Amino acid sequence: xxxxxxxxKLLSVFKGAPVELKCNYSYxxxxxxxxxVQYSRQRLQLLLRHISRESIKGFTADLNKGExxxxxxxPFAQEEDSAMYYCALHLYxxxxxxIFGQGTELSVKP
Amino acid sequence: KAGVTQTxxxxxxxxxxxxxxxxSPISGHRSVSWYQQTPGQGLxxxxxxxxxxxxxxxxxxxxxxxxxxSNSRSEMNVSTLELGDSALYLCASSVTANxxxxxxxxxxxxxx
Numbered sequence: 001x002x003x004x005x006x007x008x009k010l011l012s013v014f015k016g017a018p019v020e021l022k023c024n025y026s027y028x029x030x031x032x033x034x035x036x037v038q039y040s041r042q043r044l045q046l047l048l049r050h051i052s053r054e055s056i057k058g059f060t061a062d063l064n065k066g067e068x069x070x071x072x073x074x075p076f077a078q079e080e081d082s083a084m085y086y087c088a089l090h091l092y093x094x095x096x097x098x099i100f101g102q103g104t105e106l107s108v109k110p
Numbered sequence: 111k112a113g114v115t116q117t118x119x120x121x122x123x124x125x126x127x128x129x130x131x132x133x134s135p136i137s138g139h140r141s142v143s144w145y146q147q148t149p150g151q152g153l154x155x156x157x158x159x160x161x162x163x164x165x166x167x168x169x170x171x172x173x174x175x176x177x178x179x180s181n182s183r184s185e186m187n188v189s190t191l192e193l194g195d196s197a198l199y200l201c202a203s204s205v206t207a208n209x210x211x212x213x214x215x216x217x218x219x220x221x222x
Contacts, residue, residue: 051208094166
């Protein structure tokens, strides 16, 4: 069965520390993975797509098919990074269906 | 460029009633998806429409239905409301799914 697992519900770091939000997936096909972010009182918004291999707001994520992971990383966390982060798997052969992980709340302390 | 617009923002309904939620996607986006978000279950896929055709449906009872119009606007309907239907309902649109979806602010449904 297709599944996305984010093992940490809450991740707390100090400003300037490195951050890694973990995401593991289970999918027999070729995965298309995304990270979405939800800042306080704002709508869910797309942060990264694995196909574009881009860096957004200093965040990067690399797809590791061997470990079935798509961890989100940032070398130096900022207070404004505090938000809820969701990893999502797109099932390309099932229309636009996204399977979301349970989310990780990132708290960056000053 | 206008974002994804959902109306209404808030709804309070009584058990047994039915409700219709509306979503206007970004202009040019033909794929519209709906999700239910609750504290316990997180974000769960309801259904997805592309060019007025439902391409996929999540694991929800038949009380949950939707449709898409020729202008890509979409509605979802929940009949015979139950207390457990209380949730934030999110609509998202995309040009094509592998580019990622843009989400609306949601409709907060409370069933009493």
